[in-house]
Amino acid sequence: MKAARLHGFKDIFHPETEKLRLVESKTKEVFERFGFSEIIIPILELSGVYSTGLGDTTDIVQKEMYAFETKGGEWVSMRPEGTAGVVRAFIEHSLYRKSPVTKLYYSGEMFRHEKPQEGRQRSFNQVGAELFGSSDPLADSEIIAMLWLAITELGLSDHVELELNSIGKPAERERYKEALIGFLSPKKDSLCENCQNRLGTNPLRILDCKTGTCREVTSEIPFSIRDYLSEQSSEHLDALASSLEGKSIPYRLNPRIVRGLDYYTDTVFEITTDKLGSQNAVAAGGRYDLLVERMGGPETPAVGFAIGLERILLLLEKTGTRRNSPGKKQLVCIIHIGDEAREEAAKIADDLRRKGIRVETEYENKSLKSQMRKANRTGAAYSVIIGEDELRKKVFSLRNMRTGEEKTFPLKTLADLRGHGDFRKLL
């Protein structure tokens, strides 16, 4: 067997791991400020959770799920997104009985069997939030404000755009779809091949097409979704928009925004960027007032979103946005010469680590020169040098790697140290 990972999956190493965790913890910290608390849900669910949740005609369910039959004969799927699982948990644990509003966030790996390309892997990380129990536009507004704050604190607000739309309720959407079909069918020949198919399957998607001729055709459509929204949906959107204005959150109404999942109603939004090629959404979400009921719970309005962590990372990279990471603790290298000193170094290293100091030491007998090189390379702030001479006199040499200054102290000085800061006092 050859050691090889699955196509579309990635191993992530330092320092990317740190960057990923940093973005993750930053967003979580923002969510906490809004009163959200974390939920951890399984990566594996019964396939039905996703097929009824997301809609079994969606691309994700139809061709992108990692689904298989267990030994117990159940059909299960690895989660392709987070919302359906959170809703399942919300219903299963009757969270709607515990308080009128429930605010949850989650993070973790999602799996979709798509063809990989830039900004799109088969496994990727999302951080998402869901708010259950309010249909008020202020709930939408708060969810968006939370997302926008997270984006802002990541330093990305100048590089992205918040796009907003309403896709109304299913009945309104149906009428709009029919109108679209009615308008586009006569012009079918000027649409690209894909869009000709979409006329039958998902006409809303045609609005999203990037093909030049399709754009021309769709730009002539004399009506938009807004003309088909009920008064209620329309007012909801207006109220949301004015609330965002009140919070000085910049948004752009884009009547062409469409979502790939069936569960959305009314509000939909995306955080988009022009810097990631065609994978232009770094976060997206919307309202899904019908989903809880559809999955067997009581009628419960809800709104939420998910952020694609890898795309955020790509965007941070491309825009050169530096996040000040907490940084690692300063490193101390313990350098030894001779077997006795080597044993002593191991003991000292252990002792210092118990005090919270970050320590490296060589396992084998290597030359002083090579150990110094390694200390330099790994960015050590200090080197503790213990050779035969030092051991005999029960002392050690401490070298400040930045200044090159070096002094000798009794060995017991190390035992008395209380933390890394104490090194600075010595040298």
Next chain:
RNA sequence: GUGGGUGUAGCUCAGCCCGGUUAGAGCACUUGGUUGUGGCCCAAGAGGUCGCCGGUUCAAAUCCGGUCAUCCACCCCA
């Protein structure tokens, strides 16, 4: 599922068009440059089934076919 690009050292790549001695560079790694002192410099060393299989040829990293992998784009989505 459809189209295009690329597979040579741990990493980034040169060599391929115009087949021909032991397949190269930079970075990284190891060891040295008088006995125990890093960064710079210098030297030496280690490291490669040239993705894989087949064909053409006296001879293939190089030409041809297939295959696999990977990247990009479409599609879809975060």
